[in-house]
Amino acid sequence: MRNMADSDSCDKLERLCLSAAEQIRSECDAILKQNNDSDSKNPQATGIADCGEPLTQLLGRQASQFIFLLQSRDSPEPETVSLLLRRLDDILSESYSHFYAYLFKELPVCWRQLYTDAVILKFAALYLFSYAGPAASDGSQDTTLDEMIKTLDLALILAGAAGEQRGRRWINRALDLLEASCNPTELPREDTPPSKRPRLSPPTQEMQTAPIQQDSPVFSTHEPFTPPVTHPIRRTTPLSLSDFQSYMDSSLHGPSPLIITSLASTWPCLTTHPWSRPSYLLSRTFSGRRLVPIELGRSYVDTAWSQRLLPFRSFLQTYITSPSPSPQTAYLAQHQLFTQLPALRNDILIPDYCYTAPPPHPTDPSADQPELDTPQLNAWFGPAGTITPLHTDPYHNLLVQVVGRKYVRLYSPHDTPRLKPRGREGGVEMGNTSTFDVGIVEGWDEPPASRDETSPAADIELFRDVPYVDCILEAGDTLYIPIGWWHYVKGLSVSFSVSFWWN
Amino acid sequence: MELYAAGFNAWGQLQFGKDEQTNEEPDDIPTFTRVLRDDNGIDGIHPFPSYTIVHTKTSGVLTAGLIPKADLPLTTLPHPSYSHFARASNGLSVFNDTHLPLSPLFPQPPWTPLSSLFPANTNIPSTVTQLISYTTGFAALSTFPDGSTQVYTWGDERYAACLGRDIPASSDTNGAADSQGETEVEVVATTPGIVTDLSDLPTGPITKLAAGGYVLAALTAGKDLYIWGHGGRAAAAGLRGLGVSGETMPIVIEDYDIEDVAVGEGHVVVLTTSGEVFVIGSNSNGQLGLGQEVKGVESWTRVSIKSEGDIVGVAAGPKCSFLLVRDTVDKK
Numbered sequence: 051m052r053n054m055a056d057s058d059s060c061d062k063l064e065r066l067c068l069s070a071a072e073q074i075r076s077e078c079d080a081i082l083k084q085n086n087d088s089d090s091k092n093p094q095a096t097g098i099a100d101c102g103e104p105l106t107q108l109l110g111r112q113a114s115q116f117i118f119l120l121q122s123r124d125s126p127e128p129e130t131v132s133l134l135l136r137r138l139d140d141i142l143s144e145s146y147s148h149f150y151a152y153l154f155k156e157l158p159v160c161w162r163q164l165y166t167d168a169v170i171l172k173f174a175a176l177y178l179f180s181y182a183g184p185a186a187s188d189g190s191q192d193t194t195l196d197e198m199i200k201t202l203d204l205a206l207i208l209a210g211a212a213g214e215q216r217g218r219r220w221i222n223r224a225l226d227l228l229e230a231s232c233n234p235t236e237l238p239r240e241d242t243p244p245s246k247r248p249r250l251s252p253p254t255q256e257m258q259t260a261p262i263q264q265d266s267p268v269f270s271t272h273e274p275f276t277p278p279v280t281h282p283i284r285r286t287t288p289l290s291l292s293d294f295q296s297y298m299d300s301s302l303h304g305p306s307p308l309i310i311t312s313l314a315s316t317w318p319c320l321t322t323h324p325w326s327r328p329s330y331l332l333s334r335t336f337s338g339r340r341l342v343p344i345e346l347g348r349s350y351v352d353t354a355w356s357q358r359l360l361p362f363r364s365f366l367q368t369y370i371t372s373p374s375p376s377p378q379t380a381y382l383a384q385h386q387l388f389t390q391l392p393a394l395r396n397d398i399l400i401p402d403y404c405y406t407a408p409p410p411h412p413t414d415p416s417a418d419q420p421e422l423d424t425p426q427l428n429a430w431f432g433p434a435g436t437i438t439p440l441h442t443d444p445y446h447n448l449l450v451q452v453v454g455r456k457y458v459r460l461y462s463p464h465d466t467p468r469l470k471p472r473g474r475e476g477g478v479e480m481g482n483t484s485t486f487d488v489g490i491v492e493g494w495d496e497p498p499a500s501r502d503e504t505s506p507a508a509d510i511e512l513f514r515d516v517p518y519v520d521c522i523l524e525a526g527d528t529l530y531i532p533i534g535w536w537h538y539v540k541g542l543s544v545s546f547s548v549s550f551w552w553n
Numbered sequence: 554m555e556l557y558a559a560g561f562n563a564w565g566q567l568q569f570g571k572d573e574q575t576n577e578e579p580d581d582i583p584t585f586t587r588v589l590r591d592d593n594g595i596d597g598i599h600p601f602p603s604y605t606i607v608h609t610k611t612s613g614v615l616t617a618g619l620i621p622k623a624d625l626p627l628t629t630l631p632h633p634s635y636s637h638f639a640r641a642s643n644g645l646s647v648f649n650d651t652h653l654p655l656s657p658l659f660p661q662p663p664w665t666p667l668s669s670l671f672p673a674n675t676n677i678p679s680t681v682t683q684l685i686s687y688t689t690g691f692a693a694l695s696t697f698p699d700g701s702t703q704v705y706t707w708g709d710e711r712y713a714a715c716l717g718r719d720i721p722a723s724s725d726t727n728g729a730a731d732s733q734g735e736t737e738v739e740v741v742a743t744t745p746g747i748v749t750d751l752s753d754l755p756t757g758p759i760t761k762l763a764a765g766g767y768v769l770a771a772l773t774a775g776k777d778l779y780i781w782g783h784g785g786r787a788a789a790a791g792l793r794g795l796g797v798s799g800e801t802m803p804i805v806i807e808d809y810d811i812e813d814v815a816v817g818e819g820h821v822v823v824l825t826t827s828g829e830v831f832v833i834g835s836n837s838n839g840q841l842g843l844g845q846e847v848k849g850v851e852s853w854t855r856v857s858i859k860s861e862g863d864i865v866g867v868a869a870g871p872k873c874s875f876l877l878v879r880d881t882v883d884k885k
Contacts, residue, residue: 104604104621136581150786476710
């Protein structure tokens with residue numbers, strides 16, 4: 051049974067579940083009623099209407115069933131709960147199959163909302179009919195708790211938690227209340243403002259003086275391999291906004307890469323909320339229960355490469371902090387982690403440079419994208435040896451190194467033809483990725499056995515002649531990658547970076 | 554005749570003659586159970602995601618489950634018409650306008666006339682005897698007056714293995730073909746192209762196509778079964794054991810000849826000429842008829858039913874299966 055201290059969060063969560071079910075029921079009823087009343091399809095039909103009458107009815111029925119079971123005096127029969135959960139899983143599987151049937155950018159949003167609403171009802175049913183609180187002595191409740199968190203994370207990661215009435219807001223609220231109900235004694239989540247004092251000491255010492263978790267271990271700084279830097283990128287202390295704008299506008303051929311030191315060194319992630327400590331990251335991921343998408347394999351162009359969703363704790367223990375080498379490299383790469391975990395978002399700042407007006411693509415106007423409303427943030431977290439193959443992005447990029455060191459090599463967009471971009475492969479556009487593998491050309495990596503094509507030796511010699519610049523990013527460094535610049539990135543130690551795309 | 558069914562039943566699509574409105578949430582049917590009987594015979598079983606249409610000799614058209622309002626006119630079509638329209642799960646729908654009228658039944662969009670997918674100077678659409686869909690595309694069986702057949706496929710290039718044929722490599726699309734000996738012109742994924750591997754088989758022309766999920770199947774006049782599809786998506790749906798690829802693969806089940814085949818989203822049902830039923834794939838909703846405990850099977854598994862009659866046909870919805878049984882009354 052739940053104890054007294056956390057009953058407030060439990061009551062709030064129960065009310066949140068009930069009101070979501072009531073909303074879903076009334077939305078489904080409205081869609082079905084409209085469907086029966088008028089012959090012409092209402093162009094304003096929203097939500098899950100486009101998933102069709104049968105699925106709308108099925109979801110609405112499960113919402114009704116949930117409300118009925120919650121409001122009846124007796125606790126529900128296990129068979130009744132089981133059928134409710136199975137029907138919700140049926141809806142999840144049906145909506146998820148559409149995620150593959152369509153190109154993601156063409157997927158009608160109704161399928162993402164149907165998935166999200168089924169997740170909300172499934173979470174509600176698990177919480178109210180299967181879960182008896184975090185304190186069960188036999189550990190069985192841990193399994194249900196994991197299942198509830200996984201259910202919500204799937205909606206965040208796979209379906210983008212679509213839906214205006216509930217969606218991401220509902221899921222974040224449910225996760226906060228659930229975590230509060232599990233840790234009634236935890237300190238309030240309000241974050242202390244980041245330290246503004248300038249960096250006086252090397253980052254490692256600074257982290258040791260951080261106010262929390264002073265004695266918990268930090269990630270290993272071991273580097274199995276360190277490539278030589280042969281054409282170093284210019285390094286500078288932070289520029290003013292107008293100086294940065296002038297730097298970007300200074301050349302007709304477009305700006306060059308630039309390292310800005312100490313731009314991020316006062317951010318909470320490098321000071322008071324140290325991402326270099328596994329214990330801190332676990333505390334921000336529901337004790338490591340939150341699910342994260344992981345890429346497995348050497349590089350995304352290899353055939354053996356795959357993606358998996360893992361609890362953060364398993365990812366850390368199996369692939370990052372394990373003393374024995376893991377069979378595969380695992381990389382939390384290009385994931386909008388800060389949308390999924392807003393608590394970590396508070397540990398970083400958006401650099402002011404992201405509010406400048408950068409120049410267009412220097413050679414290919416078709417690469418320019420519609421203007422982003424806000425910079426697009428991605429997290430890149432992995433062990434030593436992660437690789438992002440030579441590729442180019444359609445945005446200007448600030449790559450901020452938070453933990454560990456990464457090697458980056460960049461080629462100018464003016465040399466694009468010499469980098470032999472790939473074409474369409476299996477219906478997927480791969481033109482932003484080079485056919486050349488920097489690590490293999492340089493002899494830093496063994497070519498994978500499964501590799502289906504290798505470049506002829508003559509081509510590789512021509513590739514070696516293409517000019518480039520390179521660097522090793524240290525914690526606190528920020529690399530400006532102008533739009534269109536090809537980049538190859540290799541994690542040298544355990545490494546955590548954040549990229550900011552803007553235009 | 555009797556109709557047995559097993560599997561997903563969220564809309565009561567396996568229960569004929571039941572009132573639509575009940576407060577009970579209908580549960581799945583985990584073992585093959587008799588759901589219908591017609592002393593004079595059953596002509597056709599047409600499973601849709603949320604409903605089933607059955608054409609019977611005595612009672613005419615019977616339906617079970619929830620028919621979306623937009624689909625109601627389809628229930629007026631005669632039995633043979635169901636071979637001439639198909640809906641994929643990616644928003645694309647095709648109907649064979651050479652067999653079905655350009656009527657309000659098939660508004661465009663979302664329906665595409667089959668003839669618009671072929672060059673104007675060909676009569677191939679009128680030779681198409683069966684048009685079916687899988688999740689991201691279509692297949693058509695074309696039967697010519699001399700008895701020979703061709704199978705055409707088209708669909709999403711990302712799942713090209715479902716096409717069972719070669720498509721032009723991406724680099725070829727812009728330039729001319731560089732190999733001089735090439736006489737076969739490869740057709741792009743989204744345009745109907747011939748599955749040449751099925752054109753000249755040792756056991757004769759194709760008599761039936763079936764598809765579901767990311768798996769397609771073809772039966773020959775000589776009772777052989779060929780299956781192909783996208784291995785990764787098929788495995789994800791529960792059909793790992795089938796080991797499908799873009800190569801059409803003959804299916805061997807002991808020494809049996811194959812009489813009929815049905816393909817669901819993640820399962821396949823096969824009827825042998827001796828009346829045995831074999832199933833493979835996902836049993837998530839009881840669609841294999843193997844009960845509630847079995848989640849699925851990765852090898853061909855025999856199922857039996859409690860009937861003295863002979864099983865003469867099989868059909869499948871996305872997550873359900875049907876067996877058509879000629880019972881002892883029919884035999885007399």
